[in-house]
Amino acid sequence: MNPHLAPVEVPDPAALGRVQALCDLAEPYASGAGPDALFAAAMAETHAWHAERSAFFAGLLADPPEDPAPTIGAGVRAPLVPAAFFKRHEILSIPRDEVFLHLTSSGTTGQKSQMFFDEWTIRSAQRMVARIFDHYGWITPEQPVNYLLYSYEPAPSLKLGTSFTDNYLCDFAPARHTTHALRHTGGGHEFDVHGCIAALRRYAEDDVPVRILGFPAFLYFTLERMRALGAEPLRLPAGSLVILGGGWKGHADREIGKEAFRAEVTELLGIPGDRIRDTFGSVEHCVPYVECAHHRLHVPVWSRAAVRDTATLRPLPYGESGFLHLVSPYITAVPAHSVVMGDLASLHPGEECPCPSPTDWFTVHGRAGVSRNRSCAVAAAELMKGMS
Numbered sequence: 001m002n003p004h005l006a007p008v009e010v011p012d013p014a015a016l017g018r019v020q021a022l023c024d025l026a027e028p029y030a031s032g033a034g035p036d037a038l039f040a041a042a043m044a045e046t047h048a049w050h051a052e053r054s055a056f057f058a059g060l061l062a063d064p065p066e067d068p069a070p071t072i073g074a075g076v077r078a079p080l081v082p083a084a085f086f087k088r089h090e091i092l093s094i095p096r097d098e099v100f101l102h103l104t105s106s107g108t109t110g111q112k113s114q115m116f117f118d119e120w121t122i123r124s125a126q127r128m129v130a131r132i133f134d135h136y137g138w139i140t141p142e143q144p145v146n147y148l149l150y151s152y153e154p155a156p157s158l159k160l161g162t163s164f165t166d167n168y169l170c171d172f173a174p175a176r177h178t179t180h181a182l183r184h185t186g187g188g189h190e191f192d193v194h195g196c197i198a199a200l201r202r203y204a205e206d207d208v209p210v211r212i213l214g215f216p217a218f219l220y221f222t223l224e225r226m227r228a229l230g231a232e233p234l235r236l237p238a239g240s241l242v243i244l245g246g247g248w249k250g251h252a253d254r255e256i257g258k259e260a261f262r263a264e265v266t267e268l269l270g271i272p273g274d275r276i277r278d279t280f281g282s283v284e285h286c287v288p289y290v291e292c293a294h295h296r297l298h299v300p301v302w303s304r305a306a307v308r309d310t311a312t313l314r315p316l317p318y319g320e321s322g323f324l325h326l327v328s329p330y331i332t333a334v335p336a337h338s339v340v341m342g343d344l345a346s347l348h349p350g351e352e353c354p355c356p357s358p359t360d361w362f363t364v365h366g367r368a369g370v371s372r373n374r375s376c377a378v379a380a381a382e383l384m385k386g387m388s
Contacts, residue, residue: 002130002134002139002141004126004127004129004130004139004171004172005026005127005130005131005134006127007024008023008120008123008124008127009120010023010120010332011094011118011120011332012049015045015048015049016042016045016046016049016332017045018038018041018042018044018045018329019042019045019046019329019330019332021038021042022035022038022039022042022301022302022329022330023124023127023128023302023330025038025301025302026131027135027301028128028131028132028135028300028301028302029135029298029300029301029356029357029358029359030301031301031350031358031359035301036073039073039076039301039304039329040073040074040075040076042329043076043077043078043327043329043337044077045329046329046331046332046337047061047077047337049093049332050093050332050335050337053093053094054091054092054093054335056089056091056335057079057091057093057335060079060081060335061077061079063079065077069306069308069315069325070315071304071305071306071307071315071318071347071360072304072305072306072315072325072327073304076304076327078306078325078327078338079338080308080313080325080338080340081335081336081338081339081340082339082340082342083282083284083285083339083340083341083342084342086114086115086284086334086336087114090114090116091334091335092116092333092334093332093333093334093335094116094118094332094333096116098118098333099116099117099118099333100117100118100119100121100122101116101117101122102114102115102116102117103115103117103283104283115283115284115334115336116333116334117331117333117334118332118333120332121286121330121331121332121333121334122286124330125286125287125288125330126168128287128288128300128302128330129168129169129288130172132288132290132300133169133172136290138172138173138241139172139173140172140173141173141174143173143174143208143209143239144173144174144175144176144208145173145174145175145176145208145209145210145211145239146175146176146177146178146179146199146202146203146206146208146209146210146211147170147175147177147178147179147210147211147212147213148179148181148196148199148200148203148210148211148212148213149167149170149178149179149180149181149212149213149214150181150182150196150212150213150214150215150216150218150219150244151167151180151181151182151213151214151215152180152182152184152189153180153182153183153184153189154167154184169211169213169243170211170213173209173211176206176208177199177202177203179195179196179199180192181193181195181196181214181218181222182218183195191218191221193221193222193225194225196218196222197222197225197226197229197231200222200234200236200269201234203236203237204234204235204236204237206237207237208237209236209237209238209239209240209241210236210237210240210241211240211241211242211243212240212241212242212243212244213242213243213244214244214245214246215244215245215246216244216245216246216261216278217246217255219242219244219265220256220261220264223264223265223268223269226268227268233267233268233269233270234268234269234270235269235270236269236270236271240269240270240271240275241271241275241277242265242271242275242276242277243277243279243290244276244277244278244279245278245279245280245281258278258295262276262295274293277290277291277295278291278295278297279291279297280297280343280362280364282341284336284339284341285326285328285336285339285341286331287300287302287303287326287328287330288300289362292353292355292357292361293355294353294354294355296348296353296355296357296361296363297361297362297363297364298350298353298355298357298359298360298361299359299360299361299362300359301359302328302330303326303327303328303330304326304327304328305324305325305326305327305345305347305360305362306325306327306347307320307321307322307323307324307325307345307346307347307362308322308323308325308340309322309323310322310323310344310368313340316347318346318347318348318349319346319347319348320346321344321345321346321365322344322345322346323340323341323342323343323344323345323368324340324341324343324344324345324362324364325338325339325340325341326338326339326341327339342367342368343364343365343366343367343368344364344365344366344367344368345362345363345364345365346362346363346365347360347361347362348360348361348362348363
């Protein structure tokens with residue numbers, strides 16, 4: 001068995017047996033009455049787990065239940081916790097000596113979400129990523145690749161969730177060579193656009209695929225600099241793959257549409273559109289959302305999504321835009337199993353996508369309002385100032 005797909009055990013099998021069973025489902029986009037019933041039972045177990053260990057969450061459960069959002073499921077309670085709550089409060093459901101990993105959501109200054117993980121929580125989230133990569137055929141232990149990572153080069157004190165995730169994704173194919181776009185300088189990180197261009201040129205001459213991971217704005221700025229330099233388009237080897245996430249925060253005025261962006265990547269790097277995928281995720285909710293070949297962010301079997309009115313927080317029907325609400329019982333370390341994100345999104349039924357995955361999917365339309373909170377992408381974007 002691939003080590004990334006190996007079994008992981010919940011902290012208390014007697015109390016969390018349905019959570020274990022749900023997270024053990026191997027097909028990432030399974031749907032139907034069976035998975036729905038298992039999801040509802042797992043959510044009930046997770047509610048009880050956190051209510052027993054967190055006075056904060058016990059208070060939320062004491063409030064009258066709302067009518068459930070139909071996209072989350074009948075009988076599923078989902079008390080709302082804003083993701084921004086974790087920027088100001090450290091709320092744990094485990095003793096601190098059981099914290100296996102501590103990650104943050106932002107850069108070197110500003111408010112950060114402080115998220116704490118026991119071993120079950122982070123390992124189960126990683127297994128979700130591995131199962132989705134396996135579903136798409138992206139785990140290739142026999143095929144080395146060259147990596148270009150548009151994320152932070154690791155440093156001893158770095159706890160950013162994006163850096164942790166991108167480096168984990170490098171485990172799915174052995175690395176022949178790795179280049180980081182954000183180079184650690186000792187006192188911080190600097191965006192090395194010319195180093196990225198040089199790496200792409202080298203990789204185009206190699207005989208193994210290239211995997212480009214990280215913030216889309218960095219890749220766009222690299223392509224923009226290539227055009228400014230009059231560089232000839234490259235043709236990266238067959239099997240190359242682009243997996244992006246983190247958005248364009250801090251450079252929204254220069255963001256281009258996703259279709260136009262994919263066309264740029266195809267034209268300048270030779271990677272076909274179905275090998276260019278966007279993702280969505282956060283340190284507060286580590287369930288992975290990965291685009292299908294038709295560029296829809298399908299909801300995997302281990303979670304549910306709803307969209308809520310920005311004024312009333314009432315659930316909205318398919319197609320309407322509001323706050324993205326993500327629900328998953330996998331997390332036992334922190335009561336973050338029902339989180340309202342600061343992102344505006346719309347939810348759509350699975351049948352509106354031509355791909356084989358039957359689950360609902362969502363489109364992210366951007367961040368809601370203007371906030372002083374800084375995410376990883378905001379901090380990273382500041383490093384690109386002066387690059388154009």
